[in-house]
Amino acid sequence: MEKFFVEGAKKILPPVNDSPYKRIIAVGDIHGKFKRFMSLWKKLYVTDEDLIIFLGDYVDRGESVAEVLERVMIHKKNFIFLRGNHEQMMLEAFRDDRDFLEEILDGKIKSLTNREVMKYQAATLWIINGGQQTLAGINILRRKKFFDLDYLTNFVEGLPLSHTLEIGGRKYFFCHAGVKPGIPLEEQRQEDLLWIREKFFDNYDGDEVIISGHSPLQAYFNFEGEPPRPIKLPDKNILMVDTGSFMPDGKISGVDILSGQYWQSSDETYRIMFVCAWNTCRSAMAEYIMRHLLNEAGLADKIYVDSAGCVTEGGEPLGRRTSLTLTENKIPIAAHESKSFTVEDYNSFDCVVALDEEIFKFMKKLCGGDPENKIRLLKDSDGNSISVADPGFEGEHAKAYSEIFRGCSELLKEVSTK
Numbered sequence: 001m002e003k004f005f006v007e008g009a010k011k012i013l014p015p016v017n018d019s020p021y022k023r024i025i026a027v028g029d030i031h032g033k034f035k036r037f038m039s040l041w042k043k044l045y046v047t048d049e050d051l052i053i054f055l056g057d058y059v060d061r062g063e064s065v066a067e068v069l070e071r072v073m074i075h076k077k078n079f080i081f082l083r084g085n086h087e088q089m090m091l092e093a094f095r096d097d098r099d100f101l102e103e104i105l106d107g108k109i110k111s112l113t114n115r116e117v118m119k120y121q122a123a124t125l126w127i128i129n130g131g132q133q134t135l136a137g138i139n140i141l142r143r144k145k146f147f148d149l150d151y152l153t154n155f156v157e158g159l160p161l162s163h164t165l166e167i168g169g170r171k172y173f174f175c176h177a178g179v180k181p182g183i184p185l186e187e188q189r190q191e192d193l194l195w196i197r198e199k200f201f202d203n204y205d206g207d208e209v210i211i212s213g214h215s216p217l218q219a220y221f222n223f224e225g226e227p228p229r230p231i232k233l234p235d236k237n238i239l240m241v242d243t244g245s246f247m248p249d250g251k252i253s254g255v256d257i258l259s260g261q262y263w264q265s266s267d268e269t270y271r272i273m274f275v276c277a278w279n280t281c282r283s284a285m286a287e288y289i290m291r292h293l294l295n296e297a298g299l300a301d302k303i304y305v306d307s308a309g310c311v312t313e314g315g316e317p318l319g320r321r322t323s324l325t326l327t328e329n330k331i332p333i334a335a336h337e338s339k340s341f342t343v344e345d346y347n348s349f350d351c352v353v354a355l356d357e358e359i360f361k362f363m364k365k366l367c368g369g370d371p372e373n374k375i376r377l378l379k380d381s382d383g384n385s386i387s388v389a390d391p392g393f394e395g396e397h398a399k400a401y402s403e404i405f406r407g408c409s410e411l412l413k414e415v416s417t418k
Helices: 034-044 065-072 085-105 114-119 121-143 149-157 190-195 198-203 282-296 320-328 343-348 357-366 397-415
Strands: 023-027 050-054 079-081 162-167 170-175 209-212 238-240 253-256 262-264 270-276 303-309 351-354 375-379
Touching: 034 065, 034 253, 034 262, 034 303, 065 121, 085 121, 085 149, 085 190, 114 121, 121 149, 270 282, 270 357, 270 397, 282 303, 282 320, 282 397, 320 397, 351 357, 351 397, 357 375, 375 397
Parallel strands: 023 050, 050 079, 170 209, 209 238, 270 303, 270 351, 351 375
Antiparallel strands: 023 253, 162 170, 253 262
């Protein structure tokens, strides 16, 4: 379902799209809430024709900072990551108090004394504002040898503070927090771009459209029991996108500034993962078919769907013939990148569907059996198991599609009561 973000917002939409993109989507603060972020991401169906601008604050507060950093630190085409005030706090903490933070990371310091609070002020400010969760995430990534601290700090330092676009003869300025009124955009100070709030909201009257995160909207507006949503401030060229990702009622929001359509994360009650060998054909096909069926049934906000492969090391795009088969059958697809199935996936998903019997056996062996009875094959309407053969490079993709669609349709009947 399409949603328009707020009454009066047409005043800030470009009259004509003369950009090279079909959509320009601004994504609000994530704060380590990886599951919420991925539930939003699956709804966006991002393609190479989209420009995605992240407004900062990827770290701190949430329980899955490691997973978020893994995504953010791998740059992709048409993705722009801006720096937030929480990345800035992390950067300053490691600049000023690195030895102290390394002792915490190495487990030599378990809690802060009054003396340490006074001596290591940059580190303390960061830690009490959610940095403890980020330190835990950094340790996870260091053990995986994903990065070292120098790489992390250099990466954060390289994140831009703002991004400017001109569309339809109008200027659009993306930043984390906002701008100081009366100061030209090119002369804005770092502190204001990362931290400003009320002075920006109350006094900005410029013609340029400012798109910002930073300030959770439920702290400023009464949504009367409805989920918080992106808002254009009345009588101002300001679009606020932060909907409190880390709050109990929070959402992560994405807004297309070309159309005014917005999408939001959801807290699903049930999670399904499809698994084949390479995650470029059968399991990916199953993922997109199932998401399409859930969307048609109005269950997309309640059930999360993903896919993986048992053999792949990850990073491969959707197979060409798979893409053609899905498109021919009017199944929406998005930019796809294969990933490897892990034991952590078994633990975090409610239903793990193997696409053939060999994958079924392999997964059971990998997971030490199936102690929670999660691993299964697709089934037809008579309850018979479906083992979908790998169609290969030039194989029977239409047959694989038919079998997977049939199995997903039956699975939908089952999970619709979850």
